[in-house]
Amino acid sequence: MKFRHFAGGLIAATIAAGPALADKLDDIIASGKLRCSVVLDFPPMGSRDADNNPIGFDVDYCNDLAAALGVDAEIVETPFPDRIPALVSGRVDVGVASTSDTLERARTAGFTIPYFAFTNVVLTKEDSGIDSYESLAEHTVGSVAGTYEGIQLEDDIKAWDKGGSFRPYQSQADVFLALAQGQIDATVVTSTVASSIVSGGKYEGLTIAGDAPYLPDYVGLIALRQEYGLLNYLDLFINQQVRTGRYEELYAKWLSGPAPDLTIDKAYR
């Protein structure tokens, strides 16, 4: 009788412990599906084509990752502010969403090594008289809420304290609308977005007025902080993407010019 209780308990414990041992990486492989959160109003990283299908660098990156894992990819559209809730609530497995790897955020989310890097430029109207980043100090400027460049610009405007003000808008489209209307005098955006909007012709009279002197905005993939198995796999995957030339290939497909260097001189990782 005693033995039967013991054996039963042991079996029950084994069954109960079973799923707990499997980590996120196991879960993804077992489910046959990789769910990536991708921001789809951020071309050329993520957007939709004429048939409403998700396209972009991040979408291709997710598909490559799914292929490497031997599973099917599922793109889950996720606005910038929803990236962490999507991960935590289990709606997605990985964030392929141009997430800047700040130390403050890394206290909450798990970051991989950088898989992409942005540089930022000042975008303004031709007649605004703004010719450099420093000349933004006295102006009303805006950017997308919660982005790397938006946070830096807001901090600089506050530090300069020369009568300028910062407005965080909810989407890139609202920022361009505000700039085109004259509600704001300038914005700081990633060089890729700036050149596509200037050449796009949707808004007239916009011009790029120099670089923003920020450190390169390195972005990583994100996963839950405690999922070391998955994060390790993602690091290796990014390394392989660069090693095999796939990173350059995707860069050439979605952007132009030389692909940014993802390594940092004189430091590991």
Next chain:
Amino acid sequence: MGNYTFQWRQALRALPQMLDGALVTMQIAILSMLIGVTIAVFLAVMRNSKSRWLRAPATAWVEVARNTPALFQIYMAHFGLGSFGIYLSPYVALLAGIAFNNAGYLCETFRGSLRAIPSTQLRAGRSLGMGPATAFRLIVMPQMFRIAFLPTMNQMVWAILMTSLGVTVGMSTDLTGVTQDLNARSFRTFEFFALAALIYYLITKVVMLGARLLAWRLFRY
């Protein structure tokens, strides 16, 4: 949620910033109510008027204010007017949008209250030698505010909560704006938004308590 560890200390450290935001939120809500109530009294009188030229604009205001989303009204105050070269800052656009909305709703509240006041009240005032405006101001309006008081406070709560829509027009200093900024920097989404929800709850409770006290002083017979 089993895979998320709440870090309340980090959120509580940002509490002073959030409380600053709460002050801006209360400021906008109170100003929007003062403006809204003033406009609503005129709209209610206009809608009760016999002249079509007074009735029509008031009706149009009420129809738009009550039958379109507040988000749309605030967005239009910023980007809509902006396309005509009229630039309202996020603060003013938010205030204008909510005041517009308040005026529309309160107009109908006041109009209903006016109906509840017997016309003999006005005539009694007139028989004492008051002019129509004086009689309305001294006899009818105090009764109207008394009847409309609770629905007006309802609108006040609604105004406080509507201020959270300011983020759509670039508002960064109110409670939601501050919360969103903190969230973007730290990714501590759940802590910051839970704290913000609690602060909104407390603001409305405090305002309601203040209103009760005010009503107790103003409206006793």
